[in-house]
């Protein structure tokens with residue numbers, strides 16, 4: 001293991017963008033399973049290029065550039081990560097709360113479950129609507 005530690009010393013190593021590239025690589029490979037001929041070749045070359053780029057980034061010694069790329073990736077992917085977090089939180093408390101969308105401003109509203117028919121007042125636009133909670 002010592003040779004690997006010595007080899008990786010000063011290199012960028014794995015980060016979130018590398019993980020994202022690897023997921024993209026896997027997706028492209030799955031798409032390849034269903035293709036033949038020229039489209040297959042295009043996707044195979046693309047997936048190989050993605051994998052090589054991920055490896056290049058991981059082994060790169062230009063840490064500042066790689067860090068900036070990773071930060072840009074994180075800022076672009078922020079809405080996706082946030083929606084996953086929101087979905088997970090909603091799933092965790094699905095037995096305690098129900099979620100509704102305000103019919104006027106589309107804000108997401110959380111109401112306690114098991115209260116029968118209730119009048120929900122949107123805290124954003126003050127619209128009232130009746131739903132079963």
Ligand SMILES: [Zn+2]
Pocket residue numbers: 102103104105106107122123124125126127
């Ligand atoms: Zn509203």
